[in-house]
């Protein structure tokens with residue numbers, strides 16, 4: 001459906017070419033300091049038209065707080081955030097009113113509902129993710145109170161990959177370049193690849209790595225709402241996502257148990273730690289206090305400006321080329337979306353953790 005979360009719960013609404021999009025955040029505790037600028041800063045990282053590597057659609061993505069925040073603090077009532085659409089170019093989509101772009105959501109929406117808002121992909125457009133990012137900024141205010149920090153970055157575009165793990169990177173450099181890759185030399189090669197791909201009227205995919213630090217032990221709800229299961233659900237619900245792994249992920253299958261187990265020790269401050277972190281900070285579905293890290297795989301954007309074989313809604317074979325303004329690679333703008341979905345999961349789990357232990 002359009003609602004995500006159990007106690008910290010969001011409902012998003014709106015279409016890419018309608019009057020606007022938005023989100024209602026329910027269950028956020030009262031007394032949390034939230035300013036419009038906190039939300040706007042997150043939206044500015046995601047908005048279209050921010051560099052030559054993204055869609056040229058120009059949206060200010062100016063957030064309007066319509067309820068739930070008074071005198072700079074949450075009131076405990078539903079928080080409603082609204083973002084007006086300003087730069088729709090709906091004529092770009094007249095050619096798909098009766099045709100299906102290959103690998104887009106056009107065909108499946110039509111089959112499911114028997115109708116669809118074909119302008120800009122309607123509800124299936126990645127524009128909807130602006131609403132999640134706005135809500136994620138509120139969730140982050142709650143996380144900040146608990147010392148939790150979420151940092152995602154682009155770790156691969158096509159075959160161009162950051163050659164080292166997150167521990168060897170300075171994550172403060174994530175926003176130092178338009179790709180949002182904290183390894184500057186790799187970022188340049190990624191940007192070159194995105195530009196070459198765009199100039200060939202094609203698209204390219206890649207990976208976002210997410211890192212969460214300062215996580216207390218005890219977040220996650222066995223058995224069905226394990227912390228990694230909720231993170232996976234959150235990430236797989238982002239447009240264009242094809243895969244999710246956390247900790248050692250698929251590569252962990254190549255190790256023996258004796259190599260893979262994370263051995264416990266107590267550090268000089270009396271803190272329980274593990275010598276390795278193949279678990280990715282989660283054991284038994286519950287955070288163990290180590291860093292949480294994961295990777296999210298994004299496919300190449302479906303809409304390409306080249307003719308491809310497809311069908312129309314009569315089932316007739318036709319050739320169709322995408323039109324309009326599109327991202328040659330979603331990775332740079334996916335970073336704040338991955339951040340937001342992680343923030344929402346962790347805020348929800350923080351509230352849920354309060355409910356299942358006395359003292």
Ligand SMILES: C=C(O[C@@H]1CC(C(=O)O)=C[C@@H](OP(=O)(O)O)[C@H]1O)C(=O)O
Pocket residue numbers: 016047048055056057059088089092119120121124125126127128130239303324325326327
């Ligand atoms: C508008 C955004 O991205 C859009 C995502 C998108 C798609 O099909 O997902 C298609 C394009 O939309 P349009 O053709 O309507 O301009 C992108 O610009 C946004 O992220 O805010």
